[in-house]
Amino acid sequence: MTPRPRWWLPLLLAPLFACGGGSASGEELRREVLRSLTDELLLPSVEALGRDAHALAEACDALAAAPGSATLADARERFRGLRATWRRGEVCVLGPLEATLVALRVDTPLDRGALEACLADATPIDANYAAGLGYGAKGFEALAALLFEGEPDARERALAQHAAAELGVGIDGIVAAWTRAGGLADDLRDPGPGRAFADADAGVDALVRRAVVLVQDARDRELAPLVGGTSKGVVQVLPADFDRARQHRLDLIERFRGLRLLYAGGEPGSEAAEGAGRGLSALIARVSARSDAAVRAALSRAVEAMERMPAELEAASRDDAPELRAAYDASTHVKTHLGVTVVSTLGTTLGFALADGD
């Protein structure tokens, strides 16, 4: 008996081969996104952070050596530049504990008591003295207080000089963690066993979690006090010495810009951010264009809302300025979209079900 030709078999298999060279798989796309984010966003941010930290240290050296309005203005400008880079690139602070610890230390909230005790102390300020201080008296916020709360005197300039140097050392730790061979950049670019991220899922997961933490922090710690918002049912209020350096609004703008960069993969209108983008957006858009559009819209609205906040935040808070509530609501919206829309969409991809679902 002659077997009948299986004429239908090629027809059945044709689609498999026809679409074999088509779009990337989820795993390939995640790796592509991680590579793209690492090379075009995260690593450049970290390198800029190192450069800006050294520029600030040099400016503070100059201020200490030659006090004057020009050197003070330069130091302030360098500080604003570093702070903007830092806030935009905070998402880089992830993965290995060493980088996380360094970041937490340099961004410790201002310890006004420790700072004032240090300034009242008669001991000369040198590197050893500065090394013994807590970051509440020499971190970002302390440095802002030294540079922006009036004309710094000699002791304040000296402390600023050494605080900037310490800050540079701390940031160098982050830069090193990223740039060294086998460091975070390599781990994120090419995740796998034995690396900080065991696979692409873990890398994406770390970035998303970091983004959720950052938006939650901005909302609960930085925006809620402005509007009397609550955290865990508890109303938040402004500290007595709130934002004397006029840095708070700029910090918020840059944080949300950074989150938008991470999501879109580039600045709005740039090639990297076009279409589905090269950031996390690409992972969401392939599942749901509507969800991607919603997250992008929420992030853009948040950046705009932060930019619309008045410069005098404490006065605006006292006057119940609607721009503050709008900014707070926009941050809540971003938090919800990152926490629900993005996490759910990626969660479907990363882990299907907790039990046998039907």
Next chain:
Amino acid sequence: MATEGRAAQGGVDAASLGAFRVLFGLLVAFSALRTLALGRVAPQYLEPELAFPYPGLEWLTTGPAWWTYARFVLLVVLGSLLALGWRARWTAGGVFVLFTWNHLVDRALYLNHYHLVSVLALLLTVVPADRALAPWARRAAGPVGAPWLVLLRGQVALVYLSAGLAKLHPDWLFEAQPLRTWFLARDHLPLLGPLLRLEATAYAASWGALAFDLTVPFLVLWRPTRRAAFGAVIGFHLLTVILFPIGIFPALMVACATLLLSPSWPRRWLGRRPNAGAERAGQQPSWRLRTGVTVWLVAQALWPLRAQLSAGDLLWHERGFRFGWRVMVMEKRGQAAFLVRGAGERVREVAPHELLTPIQARMMATQPDLIRSFARTLRARYEAAGWEDVRVFGDVWVTLNGAPAAPLIDPAADLAADEPPDGWILPRRSSLGAERGEDLGQPRHDFGALTPEVGRLARVRAQVEQLPARPSGRGLDAAGSGEAARPEVRDQLPGAVADDARVRL
């Protein structure tokens, strides 16, 4: 067809019933064994601090650990005995009681195929499925009344048809959701992966599955299409095994589909002569049996339709969703937070994971009736802790079938009230506006709108100015906010802003 026509009027070969009983018993035993082996008993039954009982079944609890484990062990034993045909009706009754017990203790555990197992076990307590393939049976092998076969066939057909009707939903038809989402989550599979990435595949599968569910019972019943249709059943469910982690469901449905084959298929399959005589030898079934079967099937057909009595999107509000065979029609996830308020302006925000297991929290966050139950549980617990006039508000956001997150519950509704307020479940919001950058509503995670007296710093300050100083000790620091409030404000804040850190539920 002719043989089956006669069979429908009188007796039929019991072979297919016997084969189904064997397959069903083995699947029950395997399912229970698998649950034990995967270590799911503790997280699903023993670890939950509270359960979501069905209304009227509050008395049904999982019981002590030994009894919970014993139920699964007994299911392994009873399922095996049912497969062997030993006292089949009694063992089926045991399976029904134990299996149903397991999935009725908590609404968060509901699955369509659990319900199907319970229904089939219940039917096997009356169907004489031990008249064939039952070496241990006490009753003699022989034909059975045709209505028994009609009963099980009708039940199986209703499952397929209801599943098909549930797919007549815009998400399924016009957006290929949730299959599009699920296919992309499985696009790493060899061979199938490239196909799963195509949008066209999701659409073809959506419409194909719809056509499959609505027609396959009839196509398997009809002799000319039987072979091809049953092949499609196997292929379809094999594909679901590959694509979706849905436990015994695919195997269960294939076992059910065997009921739609010729009543004598096991004899043919085993190489034995079809018992044609037996198919005609049965007694004319009683009118009671025929009436009972008819009533059961009509009730089963109507019961899933109760969901149509509720306006709005069923997948969103889920009123009448359960026990309706709406199989695999949604990918739904959510995030919920609750605010408990009591007299004296006591306020506390509660996260679901404080009281629920991960599975319960995930299920609760997307199902409004569970959300309300949880709110009422919170109310009861806080009242027991001494709070008065307790109200509970929810901030719940849900993403359904690839749509952006949208609010599920009215954040201003007291979810713990004795009667749920009108409109407490918000309608499903069209998400198309998101692409145009339109606002989709404001999340209320801070519940600021619900606590206007504490929602604005200016108001708090105004109150502070008007109120006499309070003794310190109930300030924000005590509430564990981690934020150092300005001392002069903190010490004088009205009770409205103070959490009660002593209450830990």
